[in-house]
Amino acid sequence: MTEEKKDAHHSGKKPSRREMSRRQFLSYTLGGTGAFMMGVPILYNLRFAVDPLLQKKEGGNWVKAIEADKVTVEPQSVKFKVHVVDGWYENDSDLEAWIAKDENGKIFALSPICKHLGCTVNWNSSEQFPNEYFCPCHGAHYTKDGKQLAVASAPLDEYSIKVENGWVYVSDLQPNTRV
Structure with a gap:
């Protein structure tokens, strides 16, 4: 013991x-x-x-925007609908793009949302800044390629595009690759 x-x-x-x-x-x-x-x-x-x-993210959803032969050197506003899935909420959103051809004939599409505070820019709408995108909210303006010239801190975003069967298709927004 x-x-x-x-x-x-x-x-x-x-x-x-x-x-x-x-x-x-x-x-x-x-x-x-x-x-x-x-x-x-x-x-x-x-x-x-x-x-x-x-959930696995799908590639960009391509949306038919405008006939390719209607695109000119002068930017034009094109409205289109995109089906948006945000979590479990789904809806169709109305979006807009400024679509034009550059001097080489290549088509591009820019977002109309100003990078300063999110207002909508318009092409050639200011007498003070002709042939430029102009934001009426705070005076930001951009070149035809979307390069910021005043007020805004970044260029306009660019849509991914493809031309297929005579139509221009737009997809996701991305940072501007033109400037």
């Missing part, structure tokens, strides 16, 4: 065992059950919230 057991045996004390009280048992059991019951719904709701981020 070990020294402790001999002392306990000779002194008449029972050796102490570490036992869990009923109160501790109930606390552990109820705490574990409560954590499980809260954890399962949280995990499912987290999956629900994160699911749109986990």
Whole structure:
């Protein structure tokens, strides 16, 4: 026998065992059950919230905008609809692009959204800045290629385009590659 057991045996004390009280048992059991019951719904709701981020992103959706032979050197406003899926919300949004040909005959499309504060720019709408995109909100203006000349900190964004079967198709916005 070990020294402790001999002392306990000779002194008449029972050796102490570490036992869990009923109160501790109930606390552990109820705490574990409560954590499980809260954890399962949280995990499912987290999956629900994160699911749109986990979906495989498709390539750009091409939208028919204008007939290629109607595009001129002078920029023209073209309106089109895009089907937008934002999480579980789907709708058709009306968008606009300024479509023109450059001096080499290459077609390009620019966003009409001013890079200063998001107002809509118009082509050749200011007597002070002829043959430029002009923002009436704060006086920003841009070249035909979308290069910022005053106020705005960046050039106009550019739409991805393709010409197919006599039509110009537009897709996602990207930073301007022309300037």
